[in-house]
Amino acid sequence: MDEATLARFADLVVGFGANVQPEQIVAIGAEIGKEHLARALAASAYRAGAKFVDVQYFDLHVKRARVEFSREELLPFVPSWYGERILELGRQRCARIGLTGPSAPGLLDDLDPARVGKDPLPFLKESGQVVNERTTNWTAVPCPTPQWAQLVHPELDPVAAYAKLCEQIVHVCRLDEEDPIAAWTARADALVSTAARMTDIGYDALHFTGPGTDLTVGLLPTSTWMAARFETVDGITHMPNLPSEEIFTAPDPLRVDGVVRSTKPLVVGGSIIRGLEVEFRDGRAVRIDADEHADVLRGYAARDEGAARLGEVALVDGDGRIGALDTVFFDTLLDENAASHIAIGSAYQFTAGEADHPRLNQSQIHIDFMIGGPDVDVHATPRGGGDRVPVLVGGAWKI
The missing domain is CATH 3.40.1830.10 (Thermophilic metalloprotease (M29))
Structure with missing residues (x-):
């Protein structure tokens, strides 16, 4: 760069x-x-x-x-x-x-x-x-660093790999726009609008289905969807992740059931976890398997009472720039904004109403892993029951 x-x-x-x-x-x-x-x-x-x-x-x-x-x-x-x-x-x-x-x-x-x-x-x-x-x-x-570039683009020589990674970061951060701030403002507006619609609808649970994945994530009565733009207690607006392509909320940590397969490698504590598969029962991760380094995540999940339960569920549509690159970045910030994801560990308090704050998951950890993609569909159960309805199918919003 x-x-x-x-x-x-x-x-x-x-x-x-x-x-x-x-x-x-x-x-x-x-x-x-x-x-x-x-x-x-x-x-x-x-x-x-x-x-x-x-x-x-x-x-x-x-x-x-x-x-x-x-x-x-x-x-x-x-x-x-x-x-x-x-x-x-x-x-x-x-x-x-x-x-x-x-x-x-x-x-x-x-x-x-x-x-x-x-x-x-x-x-x-x-x-x-x-x-x-x-x-x-x-x-x-x-x-971007040369070492990271070689991990992402091993087929290229070091100089070309670093140039390629820099080019991709410039693109996903919208620095290739004449006015990056205007471009991000428009994208943030769209994400915040979608998050508001999800909150207003108020689903009871989300259902993720795809290759190796059949997972139900219950939501709290006051689960509040957030996106892109935060504000401090003193009124300073800021963008917590740059780039940011997600909307997210707090799930019910006691109502998560099924099996989920990670769609991208996960980097935790310097180790790369590939082929991750997690089984949940009554909200708790009861099985953590992977092709490589499953013990690393098992160690984190055993850290405390809430470390094996979910603190976040996030949805990512197909309009963002990261997923379209079809590149595994081995970096949670980029990879989680390329695909829908969940996180074991602590929840963010502002993603639920005050009445549900005692129910939010608490932990010393917060680890996101990616479970979404074009072949992973998300449906939802309305509050009060009824048939499941489509929410995010083929990367497109259906709400």
Whole structure:
């Protein structure tokens, strides 16, 4: 990505995605190898009037050393100041920007998956708290790296692979539009409108059917569909994911039944889980199998009482730019916005009415995996019973 494009990308992320305000503190979370975008974002934030930019880098090689050599009972430990930093960002009404994309693909593949699953970092449970409290304006964006490019495009030489990945990120982030902000505003308007229709209809349950998938996900009486555009408690509008192509809500964590097969690989804690299949019974994941690294997800799902239950269900239509590329990015931000998905772990409080807040799933984790695609259809059961009705068929909305 050339310097001009990098600066344009940073300005889109800072000015539209996170919507950084003058004199805000801006926290940027990145990994080693993503310095180029982190620095461009810092420069853009200062141009926008930021009071201070705090960049924090996570080193997956250090995580590897911990998983390899630490005593197993110590692996779940996270120093208190990690979480306190996140909470303080909320208390001081800061902006947050996170950079996604694998920085060292396969680095943990030769380690014991069960041990890998016990170390939660870089995920912090406090992140969910500040999101629920809506105290920070934030966004997550993909950061291209040569290592990631080789994983996505192994058929190309390293230079061509990196150029291809950069080109795709420019496209899915709508940077190839003359006015990316106008393009994103139009797309966000469409998503928010669809989410509002889903909320107004008020289905009782969703039914996913496709190759290897027959899954029923119950919804709460006040399940509220959200999309694209969030607002902080202080009225700052921001776009939590850039790109974002989904609408999502909180399911009933006690009413999930059936079998679901992931339609894309899942990257968790540095390990790539392929061929994932999960069976749910009475809301709980009772079987987690995969062609590779199933033990990693099993470890996360055993973290606490809510880790094996759903905290999110999301629908993605065929009008987005990511799915049309027919590319597996091995990055949850991109892959989850290419296909409908579910997440085990914590729910977002604002995706249900106050009356149902006690019923929302709670957990230290939140892990999305993709279950949708053109051959996975979604039907719904109306509240009060009746025949199932189509909602999303062949990637097209039917509501």
